[in-house]
Every structure is written in C-alpha cells, then in structure tokens.
Amino acid sequence: MAQRKVIWTKTADIQFIGILEYWVNRNKSNTYSKKLISLVSQKTKLIAESPYIYKLTDYKDIRVASLENFSLYYSVTEKHIIIYAFWDNRQDPRKLLKILESKG
Structure with a gap:
C-alpha cells in the first residue's frame, strides 16, 4: 500500500x-523546538506508513498518537492522514473536545 x-x-x-x-x-x-520538530516529523512519518497503529478515540474515526507531553489527533482516509490537533496534554481538555467535535 502506498504511503x-x-x-x-x-x-x-x-x-x-x-x-x-x-x-x-x-x-x-x-x-x-528543533527537537520537537524532529519528533513530530518522525511520528507523522510513522503514522503515514502505519496509520492504524495508534488507538481510536471516543470521537468517530479519530486516532491519537502521543509524544512526550503532546498528542497528535488524526484521521485516516484512503489517500490522506488528516491531523486535526497538535495538543499539549497539560491544557484544559475541554478545548480539545471543541476542536475534535468540529474536526479542526
């Protein structure tokens, strides 16, 4: 399968x-910040190659991949990975709910 x-x-x-x-x-x-860019780059490459390795959230078709104090919330389509949120896990989760409900 193509990436x-x-x-x-x-x-x-x-x-x-x-x-x-x-x-x-x-x-x-x-x-x-450079370290974080590198980590995100590695994580998004891994997601693009194997998009189903991270768990589904309670929101329809949205998955979550964690890295240090952050999380990437994304969905998978036939040709794309759509990242809806780059989340600092120390923030108020109610803000994240609004983002995921509206899907970005």
Missing part, C-alpha cells in the same frame, strides 16, 4: 507553531 499524504488542518498548524514559539520564548533558545 498516505499527511495534511495538517489550520487549527493543528496554528497549535504546533504556537507551541514552538512558546518554547523558543521561554527557553531563549530554539533547541527544544
């Missing part, structure tokens, strides 16, 4: 960029 293309929703993209910027400002260095 699926990974598509980030606008919401997930904004979340990811916001988290990267937060860590650059907090640490006065981009070292952790």
